[in-house]
Amino acid sequence: MTTAFTSNCPIALNDYPKVLLAHGGGGRLATQLIERLFLQAFDNPLLAQRHDGALIDMNAQRLAFTTDSYVVHPLFFPGGDIGTLAINGTVNDLAMCGARPRYLSAGFIVEEGLPMETLWRVVRSMQQAATDAGVLVVTGDTKVVDKGKGDELFINTAGIGYIDYRFNLRPSEVRPGDAILLSGDVGRHGMAIMSVREGLQFESSIRSDCAPLADLVLSLLDEGIQVHCLRDLTRGGLASALNEIAQAGKIQIDIDETEVPVTEEVRGACEILGLDPLYVANEGRFVAFLAPPDLERALQLMHAHPLGRDAHAIGTVTNGSPGLVTLKSSIGARRILDLLSGEQLPRIC
Amino acid sequence: MTTAFTSNCPIALNDYPKVLLAHGGGGRLATQLIERLFLQAFDNPLLAQRHDGALIDMNAQRLAFTTDSYVVHPLFFPGGDIGTLAINGTVNDLAMCGARPRYLSAGFIVEEGLPMETLWRVVRSMQQAATDAGVLVVTGDTKVVDKGKGDELFINTAGIGYIDYRFNLRPSEVRPGDAILLSGDVGRHGMAIMSVREGLQFESSIRSDCAPLADLVLSLLDEGIQVHCLRDLTRGGLASALNEIAQAGKIQIDIDETEVPVTEEVRGACEILGLDPLYVANEGRFVAFLAPPDLERALQLMHAHPLGRDAHAIGTVTNGSPGLVTLKSSIGARRILDLLSGEQLPRIC
DSSP, X not given: OHHHHHHHOSSOTTTOSBOOGGGGSSSHHHHHIIIIIIIHHTOOHHHHTOSSSXXXXXXXXXXXXXXXXXXOSSSEETTEEHHHHHHHHHHHHHHHTTOEEEEEEEEEEEETTOBHHHHHHHHHHHHHHHHHHTOEEEEEEEEEEOTTSSOSXXXXXXXXXXXXXXXXXXXXXXXXXXXXXXXXXXXXHHHHHHHHHTTOOOSSOOOOOOOOOHHHHHHHHHTTOOEEEEEEOOTTHHHHHHHHHHHHHTOEEEEEGGGSOOOHXXXXXXXXXXXXXXXXXXXXXXXXXEOGGGHHHHHHHHHTSGGGTTOEEEEEEESSSTTOEEEEOTTSOEEEOOOOSSOSSTTOO | OHHHHHHHOSSXXXXXXXXXXXXXXXXXXXXXXXXXXXXXXXXXXXXXXXXXXXXXXXXXXXXXXXXXEEOOSSSEETTEEHHHHHHHHHHHHHHHTTOEEEEEEEEEEEETTOBHXXXXXXXXXXXXXXXXXXXXXXXXXXXXXXXXXXXXXXXXXXXXXXOOOOOOOSGGGOOTTOEEEEOSOOSHHHHHHHHHHXXXXXXXXXXXXXXXXXXXXXXXXXXXXXXXXXXXXOTTHHHHHHHHHHHHHTOEXXXXXXXXXXXXXXXXXXXHHTOOGGXXXXXXXXXXXXXXXXXXXXXXXXXXXXXXXXXXXXXXEESSSTTOEEEEOTTSOEEEOOOOSSOSSTTOO
């Protein structure tokens, strides 16, 4: 795998095996990096304008605009790398707005000395992920910081999506009685990172769930499912997402733990590390709050999509205590599912 | 000044004098940082949606979209800081596309242990710069990396601007005979940074030229000046910008060094450090390539604007050797002004 990438790297690795400070400057080396590596990988007419920004002819009345920086450590993990994360994470934020993701920017902060081939592998992953998600990387920037002043590679992406729908997808639209759908099993991304970071060997390796969710989300919206709010389950996991919505929407959320899918591998790894899978980050999962009559049809649509096969109805919205999230455990007891104060797993995305 | 900011910092500095890893997590501390610091500073209806992205109702057919990461070291320098830079740099990239800057994203990568008050000072600078430039920060993200894995603070901004004009501002529109206008004196930003970094004491302190250029650019476009291409003079300075345009536009550029304004302070500091002011970064200067009949009127318009008072016609475009930039020095000799191979001043922006 490494060999295949190396042989394709369009920067002469004999001349430049590592990224130099000059690759982030305004000179020849920076131009070479942009032309041979980035422009070639993300080739499209908007990027090829090579302007200070991309010029976009709009065909929508309404946009979604979002940004995320990615500082995941390590850069590569089972099921993805910082590049797939940087594309899918921003694509998913747009999808959660009900937008059709279209254009991404990419800002690279590279630590001096990063192997050029590592940068190239990440760029290739981004290229593949962008193709899979149907988005174009249309503008970008590279900065190089001195060795010891960064950590290999940080990536920021910002994204623009078209909103074709007049839905107002937001916590304040959530209503008592709404059904809550979870798109699949939880905890895989965080545990995939932790397994590499801690050098844990599980019986079968845990792969990140990192995936672009826009297609699945739009399959619901296109069919007229009355979705009131969407939220992807990133940092802080399912528990944090539900708490945020309960607080912002001033509603109570009651969840049934037995309906939340967690694989045996993730459950076992969480037990070893003393973590609760409900708080572990995901990169390809979301919750949808929807009008109860649409629940069965929404489940059917999700089950028909590769990324929604494990979708479950996990609970309901009530008008009990605004901001409260409760969890009924497998033994039937109901407890409060609180927001964590600190950081369970730093640098997970 | 420091005291004034501290007394206003909406995070209790007794409880949280420094940024913790948890401030970048999915929990309570992260929520507090977002609510008390970022949402308060950048307060606007789009940001207040608190969605995964900002929802923007468009009233333009054409957009410019750009991004830049800012890794300047040190964070604070005479005439600005990383925050003013992060707003103005992206505003200026949009302006160079002929766009009216409107919406910005902000992604913060904070090193664990950064004084909370430093973050607050930077955010306040961004708030002021955004107000001055007439843009809204509508979406954002914060990541915290472990101590020793960053360098205090990196900021990425992406920007969206509306293009009201059907001008095609780009190097391929530049024509032999075009006049070249420089908006003011060069080299101040780079030398302001270097003076702090190297601890140099000059007779009078050199202040960065960091400023938002959109208003000045639009004053030309609004008056119908036939501008063919614009370029701001950031990393690599005037010399690099001219080389890029000569290459992309396949034209020759001839510059008269005596027409390029450089202050005595900048010239002196450059001599001490062995630098050429033509290669030193600026953050509030640009070159405009325009149809010769519009030159005088363009100069008048620029001289009437506070940021264009020192504007000069510095040279012309010829159809000599495509990609070549020549400089006539004060003693009358003409030499080639080349693209630097490496990085003259790392981490200048």
